[in-house]
Amino acid sequence: MSPFFEALLLQAGYNAALVAIGAALLGFAAGSSGTFLFLRKRALVSDAVAHATLPGVGLAFIVMVSLGGDGRSLLGLLLGSALTAWIGLLTIEWITRRTRLAEDAAIGAVLGVFFGIGIVLLTVIQSMSAGRQAGLESFLLGSTAGMLFQDAVVIAVGGSLTVFATWLLRRPMTLVAFDGDYAAALGYDVRRIDLLMMGLVMAVTVIGLKLVGLILIVAMLIIPAVTARFWTERSGRVIWVAGAVGGLSGYLGAVLSASAPALPTGPIIVLVAAVLFVVSLLFAPGRGVLAAVLRHRSFQARVHRRQGLLALAAQHPIREAYTLRLLAREGLVRPDGVPTEAGRAQAAKVARDERRWDVAREIHQDAGLTGRYDGVTPIEEVFTADEITEFDRRLGPPTAVGGA
Amino acid sequence: MGAEFVQFSLTPILIGTLAAIACALPGNFLILRRQALIGDAISHVVLPGIVVAFLLTGVVAAIPMLLGAAGAAVVAVILIEAVKRLGGIEPGAAMGVVFTTMFAAGVLILEQSDTSRVHLDVEHALMGNLESLIWFRADGWGSLLDPVALASLPDELPRIAIVCAMVVALTVLFWRWLKISTFDEGFAEALGIPSAAVGFGLVLTAAVAAVAAFDAVGSIIVIAMFICPPAAARLMTNRLERQVWWSVAFATLSAVLGYVLAGYGPLWFGATHAVSAAGMIAVVSGAILGLACLFGPHRSRIGIGRQDAA
Numbered sequence: 001m002s003p004f005f006e007a008l009l010l011q012a013g014y015n016a017a018l019v020a021i022g023a024a025l026l027g028f029a030a031g032s033s034g035t036f037l038f039l040r041k042r043a044l045v046s047d048a049v050a051h052a053t054l055p056g057v058g059l060a061f062i063v064m065v066s067l068g069g070d071g072r073s074l075l076g077l078l079l080g081s082a083l084t085a086w087i088g089l090l091t092i093e094w095i096t097r098r099t100r101l102a103e104d105a106a107i108g109a110v111l112g113v114f115f116g117i118g119i120v121l122l123t124v125i126q127s128m129s130a131g132r133q134a135g136l137e138s139f140l141l142g143s144t145a146g147m148l149f150q151d152a153v154v155i156a157v158g159g160s161l162t163v164f165a166t167w168l169l170r171r172p173m174t175l176v177a178f179d180g181d182y183a184a185a186l187g188y189d190v191r192r193i194d195l196l197m198m199g200l201v202m203a204v205t206v207i208g209l210k211l212v213g214l215i216l217i218v219a220m221l222i223i224p225a226v227t228a229r230f231w232t233e234r235s236g237r238v239i240w241v242a243g244a245v246g247g248l249s250g251y252l253g254a255v256l257s258a259s260a261p262a263l264p265t266g267p268i269i270v271l272v273a274a275v276l277f278v279v280s281l282l283f284a285p286g287r288g289v290l291a292a293v294l295r296h297r298s299f300q301a302r303v304h305r306r307q308g309l310l311a312l313a314a315q316h317p318i319r320e321a322y323t324l325r326l327l328a329r330e331g332l333v334r335p336d337g338v339p340t341e342a343g344r345a346q347a348a349k350v351a352r353d354e355r356r357w358d359v360a361r362e363i364h365q366d367a368g369l370t371g372r373y374d375g376v377t378p379i380e381e382v383f384t385a386d387e388i389t390e391f392d393r394r395l396g397p398p399t400a401v402g403g404a
Numbered sequence: 405m406g407a408e409f410v411q412f413s414l415t416p417i418l419i420g421t422l423a424a425i426a427c428a429l430p431g432n433f434l435i436l437r438r439q440a441l442i443g444d445a446i447s448h449v450v451l452p453g454i455v456v457a458f459l460l461t462g463v464v465a466a467i468p469m470l471l472g473a474a475g476a477a478v479v480a481v482i483l484i485e486a487v488k489r490l491g492g493i494e495p496g497a498a499m500g501v502v503f504t505t506m507f508a509a510g511v512l513i514l515e516q517s518d519t520s521r522v523h524l525d526v527e528h529a530l531m532g533n534l535e536s537l538i539w540f541r542a543d544g545w546g547s548l549l550d551p552v553a554l555a556s557l558p559d560e561l562p563r564i565a566i567v568c569a570m571v572v573a574l575t576v577l578f579w580r581w582l583k584i585s586t587f588d589e590g591f592a593e594a595l596g597i598p599s600a601a602v603g604f605g606l607v608l609t610a611a612v613a614a615v616a617a618f619d620a621v622g623s624i625i626v627i628a629m630f631i632c633p634p635a636a637a638r639l640m641t642n643r644l645e646r647q648v649w650w651s652v653a654f655a656t657l658s659a660v661l662g663y664v665l666a667g668y669g670p671l672w673f674g675a676t677h678a679v680s681a682a683g684m685i686a687v688v689s690g691a692i693l694g695l696a697c698l699f700g701p702h703r704s705r706i707g708i709g710r711q712d713a714a
Contacts, residue, residue: 038497041494041496041497042496043494043496043497043499043500044441044444044496044499044500046500047441047444047500051624094697095697098697098703098704099639099697099700099703099704099705100638100639100702100703100704100705101435101635101638101639101697102435102438102440104438104439104440104441104496105435105440105631105635105638107440107441107444108440108441108443108444108627108628108630108631109628109631109632109635109690109693111444111624111627111628112624112625112626112627112628112629112630112631112632112686112689112690113628113632113686113687113689113690113693114690115624115625115627115628115683115686116624116625116628116682116683116684116685116686116687116690117683117686117687117690118683119531119622119625119680119682119683119686120666120679120680120683120684120687122531122680122683123677123678123679123680123683124670124675124677124679126677127675127676127677127679141511215448215504215507216504216507216508216511218500218504219500219501219504219505219508221500222497222500222501222504223500223501223504223505225497226491226493226497226498226500226501229493230491262515262516263512263515263516264511264512264515266508266511267507267508267509267511267512267515268508268512270504270505270507270508271505271508271509271512274501274505274508277501277505281487281490281491287491287492289490289491
């Protein structure tokens with residue numbers, strides 16, 4: 001078996017299997033809780049939260065060492081990072097509420113300054129005797145080497161709790177994400193729900209520090225949600241699709257990174273998610289680029305077909321090459337532009353449709369119906385048979401095209 | 405304050421100050437245009453740009469790296485715009501998708517390629533290394549007049565000086581265009597000012613400043629330099645001219661005070677090792693912003709009275 005399939009089936013060793021399962025759980029939690037962030041149009045708050053974990057990691061290490069401990073306990077470091085991430089969140093909230101600075105400036109300021117504090121603390125730790133091998137730098141980009149069973153348990157428990165909390169809070173969070181004022185009018189405390197939303201994001205960030213690092217965890221919060229948005233229009237489903245996209249990229253990324261050397265886990269997970277995003281951007285039904293192009297092409301063909309038939313009905317020559325090709329392909333005109341029998345019949349039908357529309361717009365007062373005239377919609381799709389009979393009565397009997 | 409200061413501290417302080425000013429000037433306009441996070445995106449894509457430039461040229465040289473990083477910034481801006489338009493995605497999320505992906509690609513390429521023998525590791529790129537930019541041949545203030553000693557100045561100093569001068573020149577030259585298109589894009593268009601080009605030029609200038617400052621302070625702390633001094637300045641005045649001067653003053657203060665606190669501060673507390681100067685510069689700029697948020701004369705939004713802020 002190739003190394004890739006071994007890793008895919010969790011047969012590539014204990015550590016690789018642990019990392020793959022942990023990454024899948026983390027991806028699911030990040031995708032589902034990141035959805036609300038994206039729907040609330042505050043995706044980049046997660047960037048500030050992630051960078052604000054660094055001083056907490058440093059502080060926790062210093063505190064644990066000065067209390068006589070080893071300083072490398074994952075749980076302790078994560079608690080510390082959660083603390084400063086929360087302070088960072090509150091700072092953003094405070095700046096945007098109390099001053100005239102916009103949220104983006106607050107995000108950038110918190111991100112840069114907290115990261116700066118973190119770097120200062122890391123240099124302090126390097127000068128401590130216990131800090132030489134602390135390896136806290138691995139939190140920047142994540143490191144799966146030597147992941148312990150208890151680390152995986154932390155990720156699994158934390159991830160499951162986050163997903164559960166997301167599920168519990170999905171209604172108020174959806175409401176706030178779509179219409180904060182309406183939620184406030186219903187009596188929800190919008191500020192508290194926003195903070196809860198950010199709290200979930202913070203939890204995912206902290207859990208993901210070990211695996212993907214604080215710079216790339218942002219990608220796991222944003223990319224799955226944006227990807228999921230292409231596939232469904234329902235907020236309830238976006239959450240689970242995003243979770244699935246996140247879980248899949250986590251699992252595949254971990255597997256890929258285990259199957260060859262020099263493939264760091266964090267970046268690979270992000271790149272897998274990015275590939276899923278690009279595929280969705282291009283090929284998703286409805287919102288994808290390909291679907292939009294096809295929609296445009298089909299509209300273009302309908303317009304050309306109708307205008308061509310109207311020209312035939314008026315016995316004007318068709319000079320537009322695309323129209324001619326289109327009609328010839330359907331067997332409505334001969335290659336030299338002369339209409340066939342079927343073409344004359346279709347032209348008569350379209351011309352009649354156009355005249356019916358003229359009458360309809362003249363006598364009908366309902367702009368909601370007559371407003372649907374766009375030059376391509378057949379009148380049968382808008383008016384009932386009885387109404388059309390009435391239009392025909394005013395028009396008189398049908399006439400043939402070309403006098404034949 | 406003698407020979408030792410000139411040798412070890414003068415050039416880092418100068419480089420830090422020039423970098424802070426070069427970032428703060430475009431930062432003023434980015435903040436007013438609600439594009440502060442473009443700085444965030446740019447600073448993250450500097451890393452892949454530099455890595456790719458290194459792989460293509462095989463040397464760690466200033467010009468290819470500057471070009472690579474500026475190229476990466478342009479690619480990022482185009483991709484963000486493409487994702488926004490093609491996918492109908494809001495700008496923040498589009499930025500998040502693009503810059504994290506490019507950053508991940510940069511880290512991956514770095515790990516895959518044989519860059520271990522050169523001085524190009526991820527942590528330095530993220531954290532900066534201001535302290536190492538010392539002036540070996542200096543032996544006192546007299547060295548400033550000694551051409552032999554001057555020739556051994558670290559390369560980063562003339563580089564950031566040129567970039568800073570360029571940013572200042574561009575800001576002065578395009579002042580009117582920048583000002584009008586920042587506050588009223590429609591009016592700017594009506595006057596015949598190419599707003600879109602001005603906006604793109606601003607982002608490009610910010611990218612060049614970020615790359616030049618990246619040597620000294622690393623790619624993340626650059627964000628603090630883009631945002632903190634101009635944001636603090638924004639809370640001090642309602643006039644753009646004065647805001648820009650305030651931001652330059654805050655940037656200079658952050659750089660000088662940050663370096664001094666990092667280099668000498670721990671010694672006052674009896675510690676033996678200095679801490680990261682780049683980090684300390686960000687901390688000082690954050691402290692200035694914090695004070696401005698608390699006491700700045702123009703800190704409130706229009707319509708929010710003092711009783712509400714109390």
